[in-house]
Amino acid sequence: MNNPSADHIKIAPGFWTSLRKIGVEPLDVARQARLPLTVITEPLVTTAQYYSIWQAYAEIVGDIAAGIVELASTYETAQYPPDALATFHARDYRDALNRMARYKRMCPPENLRILEQGDQCSIELEWQHAELPGPPVLVGITLAYLLELGRRGTGHHLKARSVEFMHPMGDVQALEEYFGCRVQTESDRNRLTLNCEDLNRPFTSYNEELLKILTPALERTLDERQSQLTISDKVKWILSRCLTRGRFDIQTIALELGMSNRTLQRRLTEEGVSFKQLLTTTRREMAIAYLADPALEIKEVAFLVGYEDQNSFYRAFRSWTGKTPANWRAAQENWRSALVTE
Structure with a gap:
């Protein structure tokens, strides 16, 4: 199985096949x-x-x-890549999730965090290694696929408990009909919540051999990928999840990594970087990523990368790129337009 780098993603052949079907x-x-x-x-790509x-x-x-409902319903199981195929043949829905x-850890760009509490299970979608945040349709497809996996594996038309999206998603009623629950948009996270009792349902597609x-x-592939990550990589990944929540001091990061502040500082020094440098780099990478999405206002981008006021963000961005956020966005649009004529 190929193991794409953080900036190289393998598109499954089934994607293009499914597009033609719809x-x-x-x-x-x-x-x-x-x-x-x-x-x-x-x-x-x-x-x-x-x-x-x-x-x-x-x-x-x-x-x-x-677009979400059509593609999620049409995608053929036979076209799943190996990591997804393993989930489809799991023992039950919980095992599959x-x-x-x-295995999502080795397949950029998204990352999934699962938490079971009481009678509900929440699955939150995040982005790996401070990479570009995915467009709303990709967020929707990812969460829809997780529910679709349970439906196809168990043979039951399962319904979600609730679904949350950070951005507007078009016809919310269509999404509510698909997920079978209330769908909230403009939330502070992208999250699918399921009923825990559904996670116990066995998969009819279970294949032990x-x-x-x-x-x-x-x-083996996962171990190889994890061993390649430096402490700096891990810090940047955690920072990318914490910026919008206002928790991005070194104490928070050290706690998530299971080490003391002193140990984290020593490990970073050994790699030739400081926590402050990683924070700046992560903010810069994420700011550029968010600005590439024309649907986001610049004041929203400032908030998403951890700045309480827009002026501070403007000053920081100009120091990183030599341009204002608006000028950088315009230059990127001109570059994209030039590709059409090539």
């Missing part, structure tokens, strides 16, 4: 994304290209909610 031509998506048509046949493809799909479909969360073959290979 009447969307891959060539049209590539053109709308302003990318070379070879993106359809190339096995790996950058994170920015990956997001552009999803955004283009949403624009062609016309409504984010419709835990496997999905575990296939799992014995797939699991060792996936675990």
